Amino acid sequence: MRTRLLAAALLALLSSHASAFDASKASRYPSPDMNAPNVGQLTSHGPINCAPGSVCDVSTLSIAFPSLATRTLLDRLLERPSVIDYGVDTTGTADSSATFSAALNSGKRVSAPCGTIRLVSMVTVTKQALFDGPGDCLLLKFDAPAGSPATPLLNIKAGAVGSRLSGFSFDHQAGTKGFTANTIYGGNIIAGSAILVQADDTSLTRVTGRNSYNNCISVVQLPDNGPSWEAIPGKPVNYSLQTIRTYSCGQDGYAAAAGIDIGSGSHGSVNDHTDVGSYGAFILDIGAGAQGTFSNLTGIATAFNQSRYALDGTRSQTFYIGSGGSTWTNLVSIDAGDRALWLDYYATQTLMSNVFLKTSAAEAAYIKSPQATISGLTIDGPGYLKPTGTVDAIVLDTSAGPLTGLNLVNPVIKNTFNKARYGITQVGTNGGAGFALGYDFSGAVTESNGLSATFGMINASALGGTWIAYTPTVTFSSGTATTMSVSGAYRHVGKTIEWRASVNMPNIGTATGAVSVTLPFAVSDVTAFNGTEIVNTGSSVPGSAIGGSTTATFKRYDGSSPIANNNFLALSGTYQTP
Incomplete structure (x- = not known):
């Protein structure tokens, strides 16, 4: 009906323009080039009954394109049907569940207005759906009765292979409707997601969602009659989520839901996702x-559910990674209500690069997974709004x-907003x-804590071969020097410290006995050091430190004192920190 009225209006418009077109104006309006692309010509192959006030029959009306196929105007109009053609109400008044389902399951590429x-x-979508929406101005509003069990507003079933949906927003309304736990798919928690x-081979592009009961979007394949915890491993495959915005999911x-949850999908990609x-x-x-x-x-301002945490210890995080074999590039977390990043134990073979975690309420990065590589990790201000030096930046959970x-390659900890307690613990x-x-790790009070001896730390200065200056404290077995100058430096390569110091004694005053010099870090075990008397005798001056000590x-070499006026001691050594 709609398309016939549209065709009649088009015919009437063309007829009125033709009658009004004066021959004297022809020179001002040259004939169109019929060889140009996209220039059509209406033709009629039979009588067209279009009396005023009547329904026009345009079944014989055709549109011809030069060098292209000729087809009826009705077929042309039906090439890109709208959801309105299936009875969908876009005013938000009537329930369009059945009609919208018919449009998506029509097997045609359908569009929609704002x-x-x-x-x-x-x-429920059971066959390939091809839907082109106009963008965020089209809202799918889930309006199930308040207090009813949660269900998705859109369920793209396994049979809908190759579905392509783009250009729309949705509101699950879970926060205002007070939905109860979902009962479909055996009560599987993830089945309470909005989509x-x-x-x-399904893609969602340019989609904005909010207020879901569980996740806003879940990529998962569930058995129809499976238990509440089961998903089909590795399915669906070849998913694609591009340009997704999610809010308050x-x-x-439960405090374990997210904007996007890849539940069991594999061989897919997600690019350009922002959640608030x-x-x-x-x-x-x-x-x-x-x-x-x-x-x-x-992820911005992810939440922390205090009541749930008190109940069973469930915690939230901006990015939770529980499976391995994936690559991650350009991750940003700002103002996480709890952790910013959690690599769980099974996230093996994870490769990450360019990760920025800013102002998390708890530890920024919690790593439980072996065989993971993170390049370019930057953490700024973990424990924001908490007392400085009380929250760790990186936690390794064994x-x-x-x-x-x-x-961890080139990790950086900053203290623009707060200073971490340990850089890594x-x-x-x-x-x-x-x-x-x-x-x-200059943004932490202490670089490391409790690390295994087999976990090495090589700081940025050491990689550049840079010696870091420090001023040792020098004492004697007894007495004090009247005039003395001291300098020192070290290079820190993992747990290995390369150290040197010099002691210049122009006037020894009352000092006698052995010379004790503070080290930049404690030694892990009994350690021997080297020393030489430069000015007086050139004798060897060996030293030692016991395990745990910060003084050598x-x-x-013969046990006598190296203390003498105008003597100069050059001391050095290499040792391991605890």
Whole structure:
């Protein structure tokens, strides 16, 4: 009906223009070039009954393009149908659940104008859906009865392979509707998400979502009659989420929901995702083969559920990574209500680069996974709004097993907003083997705490071969020197300290006996040092320090005192820190 009226109006418009076109004006309006592309010509192949006030029959009206196929105007209009053609109400008044479902399952590429589509019940997509929306001005508003069990507003089932949906926003309304726990898919928590992507080769592009019961968007494939915890490992495959914006996702209070959750999907990609105010921004779930390539992800002001934490210790984080074999590039967390980044134990073979974690309420990076490499990790102000020096920047958790093969390349800790307690600390009873290479932990009170002897730390200065100056404290077995100058320097390479110091004694005053010099760091075990008397005798002046001490003591090789007026001692050594 709609398309016939449109065609009649088009015919009337063309007829009125033709009658009004004066021959005297022809020179001012040259004939169109019919060889130009996209120039059509209406033709009629039979009588067209279009009396005023009547319904026009345009079944014989055709449109011809030069060198292209001729087809009826009706077919041309139906090439890109709108959801309105299927009865969808875009004023947000009527329930369009059934009609919107019909449009998406039509097998045609459908479009939609700006407006609001009210959905009272879940829309299930069972075949390839091709939907082109206008952008955020089109809102899918889930309006199920208040207090009813949560369901997705859009469920793209496994049979809808190759679906392409773009250009729309949605509001799950979980916060205002007070939905109860979902009952579909055996009560699986993730089935309470606003959108379920279960079909292979499915893409969502330019989508904005908010106020979901569980996740805003979940990529997962669930068995119809499976238990509440089960997903089909590695399915769906070849998913793509591009340019996604999510807000306030996870209204069920579980504190484990996110803007996007890759529950069991694999061989997919997510690019350009920003989340604000959800319990978590992004989840790569645990135990079901979730995997992909992820880039340009930003989480802002992720929440922390205090009541849930008090109940069972559940914590939130901007980025939770529970599965391995994925790559991550350009991650940003700002104002996390709890942790900013958590690599769980099964996130092995994770490769990350350019990670910026700013002002998290708790520790910024919590790493439990072995065999992970993080390049370009920058942390600024962990424990923001808490007393300075009370929250750690990086925590290595070995409670689940040895933390081996963890490599941190060029990590930096800043204190623009707050100073961390430890730059990196290790917890748990198992060991760790890896390194922090080229680090700068100047934004922490103490660089490290409790690290295994097999976890090496090589700071940025050491990589450049730079000696760091410091002034040792020099004391004697008894007495004090009247005139003395002291200088020192060290290079820190992992747990290895290369050290040197000089002691110039123009006037020894009452000083006698051995010379004791403070070291830049404590020694891990009994350590021997070298020394030489430069001015007086040139004798060897060896020294030693006991394990845990920060002071080395020096005497001549024969046990006599090297203290003498105008003497100059050159001292050096290499040792391991605890």
